Amino acid sequence: MSAYRTLDTLDANGRTVLLRVDLNVPMKDGKVTDATRIDRAVPTILALVKKGAKVVVLSHFGRPKGERVSDMSLAPIAQPLSDALGGLPVAFAEDCIGAPAEKAVAAMKGGDVLILENLRFHKGEEKNDAAFIKALAKLGDIYVNDAFATAHRAHASTEGLAHHLPAYAGLLMQAELEALGNALESPERPVVAVVGGAKVSTKLELLGNLLPKVDYLIIGGGMANTFLYAQGYEVGKSLAERDLADTAREIIAKAEQEGCTICLQTDCVVAGEFAAGAPSEIVPVSAVPGDKMILDAGPESVKAFAGVLRDSETLVWNGPLGAFEIPPFDAATVALAKTAAELTDQGALLSVAGGGDTVAALVHAGVAERFSYVSTAGGAFLEWLEGKTLPGVAALMTDK
Known part of the structure; x- marks a missing residue:
């Protein structure tokens, strides 16, 4: 398999990392019923926190088709993610681009974690739209993809951002690629x-x-x-x-x-x-x-x-x-x-x-x-x- 950059080589101290994870978890009555995907995002977030990064978490949730759908908000995920991170505070921004996102990112210090609102509230996410990619890229210095589950989609946050910022594989992505390579490629x-x-x-x-x-x-x-x-x-x-x-x-x-x-x-x-x-x-x-x-x-x-x-x-x-x-x-x-x-x-x-x-x-x-x-x-x-x-x-x- 061709080479990709891993977190081992990343100097993230004081820099803003846009981290794409998969937090599309099953929910019932506003409560997470299976936290597997949240748990799998934890090692990469903690590794970046340890490196002194400002960690800005990006994810989709459900299929809102470019509309703001209240029961597909990522807001209820902030607390379960904080719990999974051992009580580390997780802030939430009410949009993933524009003033709410920019303001929330500007308030961060090294080691802070922030979740942005559902990427798919914007049509530009699934369309891999250039203007939407630019609005996301503006928020960070580095891009890390830890969402292998969405790697088959050429969306703004899974593919587009990698062409605008220095791009790295997260720990879960790396583990997945290594396991798959060992299973069928070599x-x-x-x-x-x-x-x-x-x-x-x-x-x-x-x-x-x-x-x-x-x-x-x-x-x-x-x-x-x-x-x-x-x-x-x-x-x-x-x-x-x-x-x-x-x-x-x-x-x-x-x-x-x-x-x-x-x-x-x-x-x-x-x-x-x-x-x-x-x-x-x-x-x-x-x-x-x-x-x-x-x-x-x-x-x-x-x-x-x-x-x-x-x-x-x-x-x-x-x-x-x-x-x-x-x-x-x-x-x-x-x-x-x-x-x-x-x-x-x-x-x-x-x-x-x-x-x-x-x-x-x-x-x-x-x-x-x-x-x-x-x-x-x-x-x-x-x-x-x-x-x-x-x-x-x-x-x-x-x-x-």
């Missing part, structure tokens, strides 16, 4: 990818990019049903994109050319309906009843998949193996996640996972903390897996 081999999810159609680019890069590809979730159907198995009432059977066969043929082994389940858990407490049974994939649906991989398959993980050095995981939201259809995902965590604990596996459902599944399995790296950046993580250039990352590169 990995220890063999590499195994676990790709799950409902539909093959949403993961075609991802599969196309992974095939030449991985040694094993474990396919799970509803996607696996499409591949089983393509191989001539009856899948009953299962979710399957039967019209993509030819595409699935092409993927299997391409994998063979690339020397990548595709691993599909050989047994499965079936039920008449996807509902809590629905009676279920384990059957071979060759014996799925016509009135039942496949909702999880079976225990024999999990044993085989676990063997593949044990033979591998690097794991990239995106998507669950079954309908993990309702027990017992979470069994395969939980079991394989625990195997991955054990191998990671032993230092035998580098495990990198990401994507919304994946994070939820690993938290559900109680192993999210035990993976080498879990990315909370849904869209950006997926686009990176698809081999796309992320504008927010490209803008940080020193050879741009």
